[in-house]
Amino acid sequence: MWWYVAKRLLQTIPVFLGATLILFILLKLRPGDPILNLAGNKPVSPEVRDALAAQYHLDDPLFVQWFQFAKNALTFNFGETFAGQPVFDLIKQTFPVTVVLALMALTIDAVLGIGIGTIAGLRRNGWFDSSALVVSLLLISIPIFVVGFVMQLIFGVKLGWTSPTVGSDWSVGDLLLPAIVLAIANFAYTIRLTRTSVAENLSADHVRTARAKGLSERLVIRNHVLRNSLVPVVTYIGINLGSLMAGAIITETIFNVPGIGNAAYTAIAKGETATVVAIVTFMVMVYVLMSLLVDLIYAVLDPRIRYV
Amino acid sequence: MSETRVGQERFVAPIEETPLRAIDAVNVDEVPENQWKEAWKRLRTSFLFWFAVLILAVIAAMIFFPSLFTDVPANTTPKLENSFGPASDGHPFGFTRQGEDVWANAVYGARASVAVGVLTTIFTTILGMVTGAIAGFYGGITDSLISRFSDIFFSIPLLLACIVVISVLNNTFPDRGFWGSVFVVVMALALFAWPQITRQMRGAVLEIKNLEFVDAATAIGASKMKNLRRHIVPNALAPVIVTATISLGVFIVAEASLSFLGLGLPQGVASWGNDLSDAQLQVRSGQHLNVMYVPAATLAITVLGFILLGEAVREALDPKARKK
Numbered sequence: 001m002w003w004y005v006a007k008r009l010l011q012t013i014p015v016f017l018g019a020t021l022i023l024f025i026l027l028k029l030r031p032g033d034p035i036l037n038l039a040g041n042k043p044v045s046p047e048v049r050d051a052l053a054a055q056y057h058l059d060d061p062l063f064v065q066w067f068q069f070a071k072n073a074l075t076f077n078f079g080e081t082f083a084g085q086p087v088f089d090l091i092k093q094t095f096p097v098t099v100v101l102a103l104m105a106l107t108i109d110a111v112l113g114i115g116i117g118t119i120a121g122l123r124r125n126g127w128f129d130s131s132a133l134v135v136s137l138l139l140i141s142i143p144i145f146v147v148g149f150v151m152q153l154i155f156g157v158k159l160g161w162t163s164p165t166v167g168s169d170w171s172v173g174d175l176l177l178p179a180i181v182l183a184i185a186n187f188a189y190t191i192r193l194t195r196t197s198v199a200e201n202l203s204a205d206h207v208r209t210a211r212a213k214g215l216s217e218r219l220v221i222r223n224h225v226l227r228n229s230l231v232p233v234v235t236y237i238g239i240n241l242g243s244l245m246a247g248a249i250i251t252e253t254i255f256n257v258p259g260i261g262n263a264a265y266t267a268i269a270k271g272e273t274a275t276v277v278a279i280v281t282f283m284v285m286v287y288v289l290m291s292l293l294v295d296l297i298y299a300v301l302d303p304r305i306r307y308v
Numbered sequence: 309m310s311e312t313r314v315g316q317e318r319f320v321a322p323i324e325e326t327p328l329r330a331i332d333a334v335n336v337d338e339v340p341e342n343q344w345k346e347a348w349k350r351l352r353t354s355f356l357f358w359f360a361v362l363i364l365a366v367i368a369a370m371i372f373f374p375s376l377f378t379d380v381p382a383n384t385t386p387k388l389e390n391s392f393g394p395a396s397d398g399h400p401f402g403f404t405r406q407g408e409d410v411w412a413n414a415v416y417g418a419r420a421s422v423a424v425g426v427l428t429t430i431f432t433t434i435l436g437m438v439t440g441a442i443a444g445f446y447g448g449i450t451d452s453l454i455s456r457f458s459d460i461f462f463s464i465p466l467l468l469a470c471i472v473v474i475s476v477l478n479n480t481f482p483d484r485g486f487w488g489s490v491f492v493v494v495m496a497l498a499l500f501a502w503p504q505i506t507r508q509m510r511g512a513v514l515e516i517k518n519l520e521f522v523d524a525a526t527a528i529g530a531s532k533m534k535n536l537r538r539h540i541v542p543n544a545l546a547p548v549i550v551t552a553t554i555s556l557g558v559f560i561v562a563e564a565s566l567s568f569l570g571l572g573l574p575q576g577v578a579s580w581g582n583d584l585s586d587a588q589l590q591v592r593s594g595q596h597l598n599v600m601y602v603p604a605a606t607l608a609i610t611v612l613g614f615i616l617l618g619e620a621v622r623e624a625l626d627p628k629a630r631k632k
Contacts, residue, residue: 011459018460022469026476141557141611143564146584146604149591157592164592246467250565264471268569273475280468288463 004299012292019284020070027069027277028062073285078278081267087278090263095282097170098252098259102244104172104179105186110237113187117194117233118226124199132195136188144247148181148254165256178255185247186240193236197229204228231301238294245283343546343625350624357620363613367606370418380412382578401598404586410599413583414606420579421607423490424497425560425614431498433552436505441544443506444513445536455510458503467565469500474571489573493566497559508551512544546625553618557611564607580607 044052060068072078078087120129139147155177156164166174201207202225210224211217248261256262260279267275351357370377380399386407395402401410443454461469473496516522517540525539560580566572567581568588575582583603590599 011456014456015459015463018457019463022460022464023472026472029476030479137612137615138608140615141561141608142604143561143568143584143607145565145568145588146600146608149588149600153591153597243465246465249467249471250568253569265569268471268475268571271475271479273479276475277472280464280472283468284464287465291463 001299005296008292008295008299012288016285016288017070019288020073020281021066023277023281023284024066024069027274028065030273073281076282078282079274081275082270082272087275090275091260091279091282094258094260094263097175097257098245098248098261100172101175101179101182101248101252101257101259102241104175105182105244105247106237106241108180108183109186109190109240112183113190113237114194114230114233117191118198118229120191121195121198121202121229122221122225124195129195132191136191139184139188144181144185145250145254147184148178148251151177151181152254166258167256168258170258175257178251178257181254182244182247182251186237186244190233190237194229194233197232198225201225201229231298234301235294235298238297239291241290243287245286343543347546347621347624351620354620354624356616357624360613360617360620363609364617367418367422367610367613370415371422374415374418377415378409378412380409382416401602402596404599405590405596406586410602413578414580414603416578417580417583417603418606418610420486420490420573420577421560421563421581422610424493424563424573424579425556427490427494428497428501428559429552429556431494432502432505432555433548435498435502437509437541437548439502440506440509440511440548441513441536441541444510444544445517445532445540451510454506458506461500462503462507464500466497466500466562470496470562470566471569471571473499474566478571486577489577493563493572497562501555501559504555505548505551508547509544512547513540516540516543550618550622550625553621554615557614557618560607560611560614580604 076088076091078091080086081090116132120132123129152164155161162177163174166178206228207220207224210220215224245261248257248259249264250261251257252259252261253265260283264276264279264283267279374382386404399409399411401414404410404413439454439458443451470493474492477492477496522535522539525535530538563572563579564581564584567579567585570585572581572585573579580603584600584607587600587603590596
């Protein structure tokens with residue numbers, strides 16, 4: 001087990017360095033004078049220019065600059081927005097909302113996705129399975145922002161069950177509708193994964209043994225089919241916590257949730273590429289960290305992984 | 309059963325028999341049909357397949373012969389007095405805020421949206437197949453290098469990566485015409501989507517390269533390269549083709565999501581993403597909703613077409629999976 005943990009930790013290092021290198025190159029590809037970019041395209045005096053160049057290591061070789069970029073990312077030093085606010089302050093303000101939103105979405109995704117997927121897997125090719133398949137294919141086909149707008153219109157505007165937009169003084173109740181929309185993005189895949197996994201386990205040898213020794217159907221399903229089917233699903237859902245942040249950019253924009261996705265969207269709209277890159281760098285770091293955690297949990301749940 | 313001895317009351321399954329006549333009927337000298345021919349035989353009888361083909365044929369007609377679907381010529385200058393005009397003869401879904409015909413927009417938007425999906429799929433599939441086949445076939449350091457390299461691109465969620473790439477490229481090439489803007493979106497998507505195909509191809513090649521028919525080919529003198537080209541890659545293609553078809557739909561959705569963020573194709577280019585992005589103002593007011601429903605429906609139907617095609621091909625290539 002410890003060998004596996006060490007190997008997995010070591011693998012994270014090149015991934016992190018590589019991801020920062022890609023982001024760094026993209027940041028460098030921006031047209032125009034980097035100093036003017038830093039100053040928000042305002043004219044700068046030579047002294048300020050020198051100071052900025054020294055502060056951001058702009059005169060160093062590119063390799064050193066990249067190293068600096070990676071180090072800054074690790075110490076959460078993401079620079080400042082055009083308005084002069086440190087980007088990390090912006091992240092600190094907005095990230096908690098996104099975490100709450102993502103956790104809610106994750107819960108909805110897990111409960112509904114696993115529930116529906118299990119029933120579909122147990123009664124394969126029945127009417128429930130077929131309709132679950134059709135619904136999940138439809139959900140994959142429709143862009144998530146269209147789903148978001150339609151739900152906002154129906155539940156927020158027409159029925160008035162929740163407020164259509166969230167705003168800065170948010171409560172958990174306000175986040176329910178955005179969380180459902182965010183969950184829908186992954187929901188279809190969870191259903192299909194659970195269904196396949198349950199179906200595969202139903203015909204596995206250990207389930208036949210369990211039936212052969214006379215266990216009740218309920219016990220067979222609960223202890224032998226479900227427990228084993230859920231391992232890949234749990235991993236998939238865990239990894240999603242990272243990718244949910246990408247979805248959060250769209251969902252938070254639609255519902256005006258004051259989260260990190262909304263901050264990213266605002267930066268995109270204002271053309272503040274440096275801020276966009278900083279926020280995305282942070283999101284990628286969270287994602288890489290989540291994948292690491294999930295892989296470690298996977299190794300605990302499934303001993304086969306540890307010995308590969 | 310004449311008599312039952314103690315211990316024999318238990319259930320005994322009937323013997324599964326293959327009648328001798330059926331075994332005799334198999335023509336041993338006949339060359340076994342290849343995988344693709346067999347798959348095509350199954351596809352021909354699949355309702356799902358023809359349904360998907362029908363959808364995609366209609367969309368293809370929309371792209372190549374838009375005049376079959378709408379009488380409004382391309383790039384018609386919109387008339388402001390038509391703003392939110394109701395449906396009328398020749399304009400089945402009315403007009404947008406700018407006075408553009410909603411249906412004509414959806415018809416002309418098909419070209420850019422499908423082009424993004426198809427081109428991205430071609431690029432990711434080629435890149436992923438080549439890298440995956442090399443990694444799986446040669447193994448060792450080559451494999452480690454390719455795998456770690458693809459891990460890096462895999463570690464950045466697709467949409468996040470595209471947001472950064474396109475916001476940088478938007479500043480670098482602000483004005484770049486139809487194919488230029490399609491190309492930028494395609495490059496951004498392809499750059500971060502290929503590792504999925506690489507992983508799949510690598511896995512399939514790893515599995516196949518140790519099978520007996522590859523040894524047989526080596527024994528009769530096939531070179532390494534010939535083995536890879538003639539025997540391993542064709543047999544590893546099936547899962548890759550399925551993933552590629554399904555992800556084609558996913559790329560079309562991704563383009564729309566990027567357009568919604570203002571980072572897809574630029575405003576001047578007709579695409580479903582841009583139609584939807586323009587429609588978002590309407591949604592909040594809850595009026596003139598067909599401005600959103602029409603492009604959303606055409607997009608969803610197209611994506612569904614590609615996903616269903618992928619599913620049908622999957623079933624045809626792997627009939628065991630369906631029976632299970």
